[in-house]
Amino acid sequence: xxxxxxxxxxxxxxxxxxxxxxxxxxxxxxxxxxxxxxxxxxxxxxxxxxxxxxxxxxxxxxxxxxxxxxxxxxxxxxxxxxxxxxxxxxxxxxxxxxxxxxxxxxxxxxxxx
Amino acid sequence: xxxxxxxxxxxxxxxxxxxxxxxxxxxxxxxxxxxxxxxxxxxxxxxxxxxxxxxxxxxxxxxxxxxxxxxxxxxxxxxxxxxxxxxxxxxxxxxxxxxxxxxxxxxxxxxx
Numbered sequence: 001x002x003x004x005x006x007x008x009x010x011x012x013x014x015x016x017x018x019x020x021x022x023x024x025x026x027x028x029x030x031x032x033x034x035x036x037x038x039x040x041x042x043x044x045x046x047x048x049x050x051x052x053x054x055x056x057x058x059x060x061x062x063x064x065x066x067x068x069x070x071x072x073x074x075x076x077x078x079x080x081x082x083x084x085x086x087x088x089x090x091x092x093x094x095x096x097x098x099x100x101x102x103x104x105x106x107x108x109x110x111x112x113x
Numbered sequence: 114x115x116x117x118x119x120x121x122x123x124x125x126x127x128x129x130x131x132x133x134x135x136x137x138x139x140x141x142x143x144x145x146x147x148x149x150x151x152x153x154x155x156x157x158x159x160x161x162x163x164x165x166x167x168x169x170x171x172x173x174x175x176x177x178x179x180x181x182x183x184x185x186x187x188x189x190x191x192x193x194x195x196x197x198x199x200x201x202x203x204x205x206x207x208x209x210x211x212x213x214x215x216x217x218x219x220x221x222x223x224x225x
Contacts, residue, residue, distance in 0.1 A: 032212045036156075043117075043204050043216035044156060089156060098161035098168035099144055099211030105155045 002027060004092050006104025013111050019077040021107045023090035026071065030092040034101070035064065035075045038087045047088075048075070080111045115139045117217035119205050125223045126195055134190045134220045136205030144208040145188045147180065148216075149173070149201040156204065162188065163211070195224045 006023045013019045023033075034049035050057045050064040050073065057064045063076040077084055090104040118137045126132050138145050147159040160170045162180055179191045188207075192199055202221050206214040 034213070036216075043218045046213060046215060049213065091156075093212065095211060098163060099208060099214065100146070100158040100161050100169050100171075101148070101156070101214060102158065103156040 002102050004090060004102050004104040006090050008107060010108045013080045015111055015113050017080050019080045019109055020074055021088055022074045023104050024072045025092050029094045032093045033073050034091050036089045082111045082113050085109055085111050117205055117207055117215055119217040119220050121220060123221045128197060128224055129194050132192050132195055134203050136188045136217055137186055138188055138207030142207035142209050144211045146206040147190045148204045151201045197224050200224045
């Protein structure tokens with residue numbers, strides 16, 4: 001019940017295209033859903049996050065769509081650029097558990113020029 | 114921009130040895146975390162720390178692990194007797210509100 005399932009495992013997108021990564025969860029107590037971007041040899045960097053009281057959040061080219069009833073959320077990267085090539089992790093947490101993040105398996109995104 | 118720092122960047126140790134990984138969280142943050150990432154796998158939670166005590170720990174965080182905030186700026190993870198399977202990247206993170214967590218660059222631990 002603590003798992004967060006992420007798909008796809010890898011994604012290849014052409015420059016200018018839309019990258020879509022999906023996550024699903026079971027624990028309805030989760031109340032915070034961040035996305036992290038990780039470049040090789042670096043730590044995860046917080047990209048964007050959403051709370052379950054809204055269905056969408058947009059920051060620049062990055063948008064989170066959240067479907068509470070389906071227990072799913074997704075990251076959309078508009079106008080994808082080669083510099084976006086990285087591994088993306090979705091995660092979920094609940095305040096009652098000290099904020100521990102449960103991460104998805106990660107999606108390796110490659111944006112081709 | 115404030116950031117989490119970690120030292121060393123790479124630690125090589127022999128099986129059975131003790132290691133201490135060090136972190137300096139963002140200065141006004143109150144919540145501190147350790148995570149690990151085995152090569153090519155997802156990031157896994159180890160422990161959270163708030164108000165000078167552990168608030169949550171995972172099954173991975175057994176008696177071989179301990180954390181400490183020895184002064185107002187450092188946060189350490191100690192592994193008493195390292196095993197081969199402890200080889201991983203270890204990330205420290207900190208947060209002001211237990212939600213937005215900011216990660217350090219990691220320490221790569223290699224146990225031989």
